[in-house]
Amino acid sequence: MHNRTKVAILSAVSNLIWFVLxxxxxxxxxxxxxxxxxxxxxxxxxxxxxxGFLVLDVLSATLVMTREKRSGGQGFEETTDERDRHVEGxxxxxxxxxxxxxxxxxxxxxxxxLGLHAFFCALAFMVWLSGLVMWITYIIGYxxxx
Amino acid sequence: xxxxxxxxxxxxxxxxxxxEMTQQQLADLVGVTRQTILAVxxxxxxxxxxxxxxxxxVFGKPLEEVFSYEDEQTK
Numbered sequence: 001m002h003n004r005t006k007v008a009i010l011s012a013v014s015n016l017i018w019f020v021l022x023x024x025x026x027x028x029x030x031x032x033x034x035x036x037x038x039x040x041x042x043x044x045x046x047x048x049x050x051x052g053f054l055v056l057d058v059l060s061a062t063l064v065m066t067r068e069k070r071s072g073g074q075g076f077e078e079t080t081d082e083r084d085r086h087v088e089g090x091x092x093x094x095x096x097x098x099x100x101x102x103x104x105x106x107x108x109x110x111x112x113x114l115g116l117h118a119f120f121c122a123l124a125f126m127v128w129l130s131g132l133v134m135w136i137t138y139i140i141g142y143x144x145x146x
Numbered sequence: 147x148x149x150x151x152x153x154x155x156x157x158x159x160x161x162x163x164x165x166e167m168t169q170q171q172l173a174d175l176v177g178v179t180r181q182t183i184l185a186v187x188x189x190x191x192x193x194x195x196x197x198x199x200x201x202x203x204v205f206g207k208p209l210e211e212v213f214s215y216e217d218e219q220t221k
Contacts, residue, residue: 002181081178083191142181145190 002142003068003078004087010060012135018052019128026124030117042120049124053131087141095134102126152216153192157183160205160212176200 026045033041069075106122140146161167169183176183176197185191186201193201202212 078179079177081182082194082197083178083182083185086191142185145185 003064003073004084005139005142006064007057007061008135008138008142010064011057012132012139014056014060015053015128015131015135018056019049019124022049022052023124030120038116038120042116042123045120045124046127049127053127087138087146090141090146091134091137094137095130098133099126099130102129152189153213154189154216155186155213157187157201157212160207164205172201172204175204 022045026041030038030041030045065075065078069077102122103126106119106126109122110116110119137146157172161169161172169187170180173180173183177200178197182191182193186193186197198209198213202209205212
C-alpha cells in the first residue's frame, strides 16, 4: 500500500472522529442561541473544526512517514513526481466540486427559510464531506489508478 | 459503442534483461519514485510522454518496444 494511501486513510478516519465529537459538543452549545450569538458560536466551532482537521492531517502524515523511515523507507525525503501531481490534481478537483455543491445546498437551505441552524449545520457537513471526498480520491488514485 | 484503450508495457521483462535492474534503480534513473514505476508496470498509471521516453532511453529501446497501445472495441 502506498504511503500516501495510508496517510489518506488515517486522515479520513481521524477527521470523521473529530467531526462527530466537535459536532456533538457544538450542538449542545448553539441549540438555544439566536442571531449574532449563534453566528459567533458557529464561527468559533468552524475555527476549532478546521484547525483540528489540519492538525490531524499533519499528525497522520508524520506518523506514517516516521514509521516508513524506521522500516528503511524514505519517509518525508520521498520525492514528489508526476504521478503524485496527477493524483493530487484529481483530489483537488473533487474537493473543489464537492465544496461548491455543498455550499450551494447550504445557501439553498437558507433561501428556503430553514434558518441559520440548518445553514451552519450544512456548512459544517460540507467542510467534512469535501475533505473526505479528497482523501477517497487519493486512495482510489494510488490504489486503483485514475 | 464504447471504446476502451489501454497502454501496456514490457518494463518488467526489460528490467530483468538489464542485469535484473530493480524498480528503485530504474526509478532513480528516470527521476520518479519506486511506487510510480510499480504503478506503471501494473498498468495503474499511464506515464507522461517525457517519462515514457526516459524509461525507453534507460533500456536503449525505441518507445514502441517498451510501451504499446491496445485499442479494444466493445459492443
